[in-house]
Amino acid sequence: MTITPVTICLPIADRRTSFRFYRDGLAFEPVGEVADDGVPEPLQFALNEGVRLMLIPTGGFGWVIGDRNVASRGISECVLDLPAETDGAVDAFLERAHRAGAEIVSGAGRQPWGYGGTFADPDGHLWMVTSQEKHAG
Amino acid sequence: MTITPVTICLPIADRRTSFRFYRDGLAFEPVGEVADDGVPEPLQFALNEGVRLMLIPTGGFGWVIGDRNVASRGISECVLDLPAETDGAVDAFLERAHRAGAEIVSGAGRQPWGYGGTFADPDGHLWMVTSQEKHAG
Structure with a gap:
């Protein structure tokens, strides 16, 4: 579907x-x-x-959301992940987010799932940026 | 972009x-x-x-998510909305979700944004289904 x-x-x-x-x-x-x-x-x-x-x-x-409560800042139910073509594009995106006022939650680095980093938007919603670049090894 | x-x-x-x-x-x-x-x-x-x-x-x-806390059940940070072609397709999707074990949070009905309903997945994550059908009036 x-x-x-x-x-x-x-x-x-x-x-x-x-x-x-x-x-x-x-x-x-x-x-x-x-x-x-x-x-x-x-x-x-x-x-x-x-x-x-x-x-x-x-x-x-x-x-x-009816009888549910809205999550307050610092409580996460979701993380939205954006792909970046290269490791350098991850760095550039995080820098752009930082300049826009985002809190950098984890700076770009090698993670088990690839090179990436995480930032929070003005309301604390989390976004990851993950490199799609393939590395030898 | x-x-x-x-x-x-x-x-x-x-x-x-x-x-x-x-x-x-x-x-x-x-x-x-x-x-x-x-x-x-x-x-x-x-x-x-x-x-x-x-x-x-x-x-x-x-x-x-680092130093954030994971939202517990009943605390919502996001709602995911799925379009359905018709009002009847909304009903059918909610019925399917119900049969699959979803909790129906709000049964299908006319909302300010259109005909739709909301259900929760097994972990309490909320999904809306919203009709794209245009009605006269």
Whole structure:
């Protein structure tokens, strides 16, 4: 079964902060109609043709999840992994995220699954960047 | 910027339980080499060409997230949304999830964003199914 597109919904504190971080900082592609605050509503980014990221203010997110509680900062239920073509591209992406204000959770290095690193977005959501470069040995 | 594929990593309690739920229950497409326990290692499903779901035993997941804590059941940081072509397809998908053992968190109904419903996987991770059907009015 193929399902397209899948939308990953995450709770956020502030739409403008998230918009700036993902669009200006990470160069993610926003989609949808812009609302009065200059930010698309809902705030979505197309990561590729098969997946979108939707960032929902915490109150609305809490409404969606019913009797569940919204995870507070520092509590992780998911990690989103992005491939990078080379080890150098991992370094460049983490540097870009850092300049955009991300917290670098683990700097780029050799891990059991490859060369990569992890950063947190303005709400503490974790992203990994992992090199697809093949190394001899 | 287009990034493919994005991998959504979630913590799980038991590889076999998750494998059965997603492969046999939801008919998701597993990818990767099968390990001695008969389950791919790592346990991944290709949802479409642009996104994979990776299910990681909680211990390993905790290692990945560093000084963060793994969300316990009932604490939600993310909701994954799947499109369905019609309202009837939403009903059918939720029924399939229910038969596979999912908890139905909110039965299918008309929501501000469309006709849909929400279920929880064996570890409490939330999925929404949302109809793409256009209604007059």
